[in-house]
Amino acid sequence: APVAKMAALSGGGAPWRRGWLPALQLVRRGSKAVTRHWKAMHFQRQKLMAVTEYVAPRPAIPPRCRAPRKEKVEEDNGYARLLRRQVEEVFRDNRMIAVCQYNSMPGEDMVLMRHYLRKHNIEVKFILNEIIRPMLSQSKYKNLLPLFVARNILLVSPETKVKEMLRVLKGVPQINLLGACIDDTILSRQGVENFAKLPSLEAAQGQTVGALALLPSQTSSLLQGGSAHLTALLDEHIRRLQAGETGNLDEPTSAQSSGAH
Amino acid sequence: GITFPERTKLKFMDKVPAVPKVRREPRQLRDIRGPSQEATDFTQGQYGILALGGGYLHWGHFEMIRLTIGRNMDPKTMFAIWRVPAPSKPVTRKSLGHRMGGGKGPIDHYVTAVKSGRLVVEVGGHCEFGEVKPFLTQVARKLPFPAIPISRDGLEQMRWKEEEKRLNNQNPWTFERVVTANMLGMRKYLSPYDLQLKGRYWGKFFLKHRL
DSSP states (O other), X not given: OOOOOOGGGSOSSOHHHHOOOOSSOOOSSSOOSSOSSOOOOOHHHHHHHHHTOOOOOOOSSOTXXXXXXXXXXXXXXXXXXHHHHHHHXXXXXXXXXXXXXXXXXXXXXXXXXXXXXXXXXXXXXXXXXXXXXHHHHHSSOGGGGGGOSSSEEEEEESSOOHHHHHHHHHHOTTEEEEEEEETTEEEEHHHHHHHHXXXXXXXXXXXXXHHHHHHHHHHHHHHHHHHHHHXXXXXXXXXXXXXXXXXXXXXXXXHHHHHHO | OOOOXXXXXXXXXXXXXXXXOOSOOOOOGGGTSSBOSSSXXXXXXXXXXXXXXXXXXXXXXXXXXXXXXXXHSOTTTEXXXXXXXXXXXXXXXXXXXXXXXXXXXXXXXXEEEEOBTOEEEEEEESOOHHHHHHHHHHHHHHSSSOEEEEEHHHHHXXXXXXXXXXXXXXXXXXXXXHHHHTGGGGGGTSOXXXXXXXXXXXXXXXXXXXX
């Protein structure tokens, strides 16, 4: 309970004149003013502290109504540049590039597939969409853009061994062929299958050469046909004459030889 | 215009003053309370440790500061000076395990009182704040009161920000206003010292985020 303040401190007659001293000094109550711990405040004091807190000025226009000042400037990451260079290399070096959808595969199946493809010199490359999309939109392969949406991989190779690739991919259900770019020609899935059904390059070349060479050979045969015919007839004739002469010659020569005897 | 003192490293502070005190002094915790009136600004150095609360520094703290700063600074290019005096206030301790009573205990050790807003040490020379900051933060964390490493610009900025806050405060009710006018009879629940402390100080603590 608050104790009346000590007689020595009480002001003479008019304490309200000299200065502020509490009428009832709380002598024995609680701890001193300065403590090591955080001294508990009187509730009224807590309320006063809560009321007199700092209130920050609010801007007239809330920041979210304001238009964004500048767009986020994309830093050109060295790593992104490296990946971009690699992708460019891939597009330049390889003749056949097939884009496939990639669903997660068990590890060992993946390794097996890669092994089989590697035997036919086909490499499997994982590509990040965010790198390849801007690159494609700038280069001439604009139609490959809609293919690079979800997780995908590239099968690249310098030779075009589509049949073997399709065979391998048929055995792996988790990878679906979306499209391919073979010798700078963009082919869809049906296009790739048709391409596989085509004969090999050498045979095709031979066929083309044959087809091309057919016409001139016909022309040459037509042109030379008359003279050839004539030559053939003459030859035939000569042969017949020679056969007749030799028959005649044989008789007189044989007769001469026999007459000589 | 940087003037290097004679000795660039911090002076050794005694545990006990040269003339040890005979008379035991009352506690007088008012030397911890409230804002500091001395050593609030930089003199020679450019960076320093600012105390953001009140407390006592004893010889252990002094040694820690001296050795840490001495270890991490380059005496040829940097210097450091004390901004607090050597311990001179005697602190008594009663022996352990005795009941209350029997008079005041004998003097145990000496301390210096530090109030909020006072600089403890100053560091200067041909160096940047970034070089000095790591070991100053290391020292500041080990002090018995909250402290931060600060440069001249930093201190100026701090003061300017406080001023700005005070000016653009949207709350029409401030502690100072309520106390000076004794609104709602609040002074019944506040100390007479709150007229000067204005709600920023509570015991030895400095309430940085008030106002």
